[in-house]
Amino acid sequence: MAGSGSAHLRPRDEVLLRVEDLVVEFPAGRGRTVRAVSGVSFDLARGETLGIVGESGCGKSSAARALVQLPPPRSGSVRLDGLELTELRGEALRRTRRRLQMIFQDPISSLNPRRRVREIVGEGPRVWDLPGDRVDEVLEAVGLDPATAAVRRPHEFSGGQCQRISIARALILDPEVVICDEPVSALDVSVQAQILGLLEDLKDRYRLTLVFIAHDLAVVKNVSDRIMVMYLGKVCELAPSADLISRPAHPYTRALIASIPGGGLDLPPADQLISGEPPSPVSPPTGCRFRTRCPRAAARCAEEEPRIRRIGADHWLACHYPETPPAPA
Amino acid sequence: MRRRQGLGFWLALGWIGLILLAALLADLLPFARYDETLAGPPQSGPSAAHPFGTDGLGRDVLSRVVYGARVSLGVGIGAVLLGLGIGAPLGILAGYRRKAADAVIMAVNDVAQAFPALVFALAVVAFAGANLRNVLIVLGVLGVPSWVRLIRGATLTFAEREFVLAARVLGTRDRRILWREIVPNVAVPAASYAFIGMAVVVVAEGSLAFLGLSVQAPTPTWGGLINEGRTLMETAPHVVLAPSIAMFLTVLSFNLVGDRLRSLTDVRESGLEPVRQAAPALPATTHPVRDVLLQVEDLRTHFVTPRGLVKAVDGVSFTLERGRTLAIVGESGSGKSMLIRSILGLLPGTSVRGGNVYLAGDDLTSYTAAEMRSVLGPRLGTVFQDPMTALNPVRTIGTQVMEPLRVHMSLTRRQARAEAAKLLASVGIPDPVRILRRYPHQLSGGMRQRVTIAMALSCRPDVLFADEPTTALDVTIQDQVLRLLHRQREERDMAVVLVSHDLSVVARWADEVIVMYAGKVVERGPAAEVFARPRMPYTEALLQAAPRLTDPVHHRLRVIPGRPPDLVDLPEGCAFRARCAYADERCEREAPPLFEDGHDRRRYACWHPRTQAQDGTAAAPSSDVTDVAEGAESGGR
Numbered sequence A: 001m002a003g004s005g006s007a008h009l010r011p012r013d014e015v016l017l018r019v020e021d022l023v024v025e026f027p028a029g030r031g032r033t034v035r036a037v038s039g040v041s042f043d044l045a046r047g048e049t050l051g052i053v054g055e056s057g058c059g060k061s062s063a064a065r066a067l068v069q070l071p072p073p074r075s076g077s078v079r080l081d082g083l084e085l086t087e088l089r090g091e092a093l094r095r096t097r098r099r100l101q102m103i104f105q106d107p108i109s110s111l112n113p114r115r116r117v118r119e120i121v122g123e124g125p126r127v128w129d130l131p132g133d134r135v136d137e138v139l140e141a142v143g144l145d146p147a148t149a150a151v152r153r154p155h156e157f158s159g160g161q162c163q164r165i166s167i168a169r170a171l172i173l174d175p176e177v178v179i180c181d182e183p184v185s186a187l188d189v190s191v192q193a194q195i196l197g198l199l200e201d202l203k204d205r206y207r208l209t210l211v212f213i214a215h216d217l218a219v220v221k222n223v224s225d226r227i228m229v230m231y232l233g234k235v236c237e238l239a240p241s242a243d244l245i246s247r248p249a250h251p252y253t254r255a256l257i258a259s260i261p262g263g264g265l266d267l268p269p270a271d272q273l274i275s276g277e278p279p280s281p282v283s284p285p286t287g288c289r290f291r292t293r294c295p296r297a298a299a300r301c302a303e304e305e306p307r308i309r310r311i312g313a314d315h316w317l318a319c320h321y322p323e324t325p326p327a328p329a
Numbered sequence B: 001m002r003r004r005q006g007l008g009f010w011l012a013l014g015w016i017g018l019i020l021l022a023a024l025l026a027d028l029l030p031f032a033r034y035d036e037t038l039a040g041p042p043q044s045g046p047s048a049a050h051p052f053g054t055d056g057l058g059r060d061v062l063s064r065v066v067y068g069a070r071v072s073l074g075v076g077i078g079a080v081l082l083g084l085g086i087g088a089p090l091g092i093l094a095g096y097r098r099k100a101a102d103a104v105i106m107a108v109n110d111v112a113q114a115f116p117a118l119v120f121a122l123a124v125v126a127f128a129g130a131n132l133r134n135v136l137i138v139l140g141v142l143g144v145p146s147w148v149r150l151i152r153g154a155t156l157t158f159a160e161r162e163f164v165l166a167a168r169v170l171g172t173r174d175r176r177i178l179w180r181e182i183v184p185n186v187a188v189p190a191a192s193y194a195f196i197g198m199a200v201v202v203v204a205e206g207s208l209a210f211l212g213l214s215v216q217a218p219t220p221t222w223g224g225l226i227n228e229g230r231t232l233m234e235t236a237p238h239v240v241l242a243p244s245i246a247m248f249l250t251v252l253s254f255n256l257v258g259d260r261l262r263s264l265t266d267v268r269e270s271g272l273e274p275v276r277q278a279a280p281a282l283p284a285t286t287h288p289v290r291d292v293l294l295q296v297e298d299l300r301t302h303f304v305t306p307r308g309l310v311k312a313v314d315g316v317s318f319t320l321e322r323g324r325t326l327a328i329v330g331e332s333g334s335g336k337s338m339l340i341r342s343i344l345g346l347l348p349g350t351s352v353r354g355g356n357v358y359l360a361g362d363d364l365t366s367y368t369a370a371e372m373r374s375v376l377g378p379r380l381g382t383v384f385q386d387p388m389t390a391l392n393p394v395r396t397i398g399t400q401v402m403e404p405l406r407v408h409m410s411l412t413r414r415q416a417r418a419e420a421a422k423l424l425a426s427v428g429i430p431d432p433v434r435i436l437r438r439y440p441h442q443l444s445g446g447m448r449q450r451v452t453i454a455m456a457l458s459c460r461p462d463v464l465f466a467d468e469p470t471t472a473l474d475v476t477i478q479d480q481v482l483r484l485l486h487r488q489r490e491e492r493d494m495a496v497v498l499v500s501h502d503l504s505v506v507a508r509w510a511d512e513v514i515v516m517y518a519g520k521v522v523e524r525g526p527a528a529e530v531f532a533r534p535r536m537p538y539t540e541a542l543l544q545a546a547p548r549l550t551d552p553v554h555h556r557l558r559v560i561p562g563r564p565p566d567l568v569d570l571p572e573g574c575a576f577r578a579r580c581a582y583a584d585e586r587c588e589r590e591a592p593p594l595f596e597d598g599h600d601r602r603r604y605a606c607w608h609p610r611t612q613a614q615d616g617t618a619a620a621p622s623s624d625v626t627d628v629a630e631g632a633e634s635g636g637r
Helices: A060-067 A090-097 A117-127 A132-141 A159-171 A189-205 A217-223 A241-246 A251-259 A299-303 B007-024 B061-097 B099-113 B117-128 B132-159 B162-170 B174-210 B222-232 B238-265 B336-344 B369-375 B397-408 B413-426 B445-457 B475-492 B503-509 B527-532 B537-545 B585-589 B622-633
Strands: A017-027 A033-044 A049-053 A075-080 A100-103 A177-181 A209-214 A226-231 A234-240 A309-312 A315-317 B294-305 B308-320 B325-329 B352-359 B380-383 B463-467 B495-500 B512-517 B520-526 B595-597 B599-604
Touching: A017 A060, A033 A049, A033 A060, A033 A234, A049 A060, A049 A217, A060 A075, A060 A177, A060 A209, A100 A159, A100 B162, A117 A132, A117 A159, A117 B162, A132 A159, A159 A189, A159 B162, A189 A209, A189 A217, A189 B537, A209 A217, A217 A226, A217 A241, A226 A241, A226 A251, A234 A241, A234 A251, A251 B475, B007 B061, B007 B238, B061 B099, B061 B132, B061 B174, B061 B222, B061 B238, B099 B132, B117 B132, B117 B174, B132 B174, B162 B174, B174 B222, B174 B238, B222 B238, B294 B336, B308 B336, B308 B352, B308 B512, B308 B520, B325 B336, B325 B503, B336 B463, B336 B495, B380 B445, B397 B413, B397 B445, B413 B445, B445 B475, B463 B475, B475 B495, B475 B503, B495 B503, B503 B527, B512 B527, B512 B537, B520 B527, B520 B537
Parallel strands: A049 A209, A049 A226, A100 A177, A177 A209, B325 B495, B325 B512, B380 B463, B463 B495
Antiparallel strands: A017 A033, A017 A075, A226 A234, A234 A315, A309 A315, B294 B308, B294 B352, B512 B520, B520 B599, B595 B599
């Protein structure tokens, strides 16, 4: 797996956000480096939802933060509507950043415990000297009663309600892209369904473009138009959601699907598709990064990193020896 | 802030207020000035005119203690404000900016902290002159390094929270982030430390004064008063006692207030934490014993919280046989983990348990703590969600896996080591002999969970309790661990109780399922039947709310309105009715019993159960579920 390349990117004038060859690295102490994201490219058309799925350490959250330049990536390009974010500094970056907003996993740690909901949600307009009269509107849009909710503090709310407040805070500045980093993984099933439905509604109402990051493939499939599968800082496979789930070609995608109980596909048991545990991102394997766990790995996989290539209408893959996908129905 | 702080806090605050007020208004109070000699007979004991007596020169001791408080409190408050004024900005800068600023500030700070403080204070005061200003400055500056350290630490924890990141994404400037997001959060631990700092300074000033290195006579200070009174200790002990007691109470009060303020730092409390008060006892019961491995009858667990009585487990019954897996599902707060802890007798001290747990006919609820210990391990094994907290971080994997073998199976060291290596190999750990010498943090999450499973299996338990064993693991690792549990169950002919919030896991791996809501069983039965034909509307809604890979893209999930009920004031009737589409008046009045559906194992608690015809479009595709259930039955690998 684990390929580089940008063959899958669409023409620049068709996309709102274009990320090319993104590299994110952190110092890991003793002179070592965590290679969190190593040459990832993807793009989003206006109004589209891109799902990014992968297990812990695959670099999905690091990529999300690199989009908003917090911190900026080591190298690569992030273009919003043609504007190169990685070249912006100071005030210009601050102005542009508000066009991208984020929602985080931990609903409690996302909200300042010492501020009231009205202050939290009204922070954006106050920073930009806009009228604060939209606070009630966005609170209502996320399903909270402004009259009672606005004067309370975050700890008086449940996890699901806190997540609604986070969404309201992100929406009030009318962002173009909202990056959701595991927005429902801390929530109970019944509340998770509420938040997923809410995100879909708000996407239509405010014409949002979403990056939806999660480890749960079923959740990602539910909201995404296209899905990108990541493993250890690299892209494995990218395809329209239904296509990716029904005709997974990458050995890792197949293992992910097979690991979900009741996945519905006629795949062999997961333990025949994947073995062992992910290697450390400090010293990733040479060639294809998935090869240490891949039952199909051969000598070439250790020597040569697979490039992303096209295997279907909009189905992209980085693997030397993919499982032949069944013919489209 | 409205939380009860306890009587001690208010008494301490009262004492500090009293001393402060007296010191401020000393000139207006009706007693002799501190330096008026022969205000009464010298060395006279407490009397109406001189409540604390007089000293060797006939000066009023009360007056001298009150005026002395001016110096003590003045130095205490002043030095702390000085230290805070210098230390807080440096600490915030170091904690928020990180990098070079942090490195430089902390390096200087470490050097400063290495100075022998009191010696330094003595030298400076002796050199620069003993007066109020110098003492205050010296003690204030000496406190700076601790302040920098404290404020930096607090800033660091908040600067990494997502709300600070969110503020930056909104385009908030650093200065505003510092004032609005960081400072209010750092203020509480700072206030707490300020009180403790004042106590330290009051003692330090007292020590300096005792050595004659603080404010000079005739201005009284507590340390100076104690020093003067020392010579009269035998004839007039009150002269030394009065300032000593005043100082003792003040220092104690500062510490107490500081400690209690720290408890305000945690604003996450839900009001559902058990308090130290026992719940009303539940009557002892017995039930006819059936011929099964595990029989739980009418189990109840109650505890008292600041907001009222919580019935965390409210009358749960089930039976379980060898070679079967029972899953307990429910959302957070449904009582599923409490049920497990209740069966195992691992409950917080003040909770009260009712009902019975029979293990092969023996009533575990009648066991003493010592008897329970001999059952936990050899007969009941446990695996919890977080393997890191289940393992002791400073002991090797080997010592931890060997311990139950040596305690319960009386193996020798050598035998235990060999058996431990065998166990690790059986749970799929490669190179077990090498892993025995490792520490928990050197293993991945999946490997750690395999180790805890090996420990749980080591004494060949009859029942293995696994509480969310794979929730903290990645999905590919989750599959490996669940397969492992299933294979071990087959090989060892045990029963497994699996607690999970994940319905797909339960559908795949369980034979029987119990659905819990608000501490009660609302539905139970064979897993395949329950998932294919849920009768209770909550089970049905839960199944439709969970996204599945087989759903089409942008499929609208069923939304269960509202949220799980507040366990403190559960309404009359059915606990689910507020969120239920089929609820009517009867559901409001009467809680439904567990109705039998066809056979004894299949039950549901609902006045308006879903029937097969109604669920046609709704429930889980039955083909899927029966397939996997068969797979599980036949060993499924």
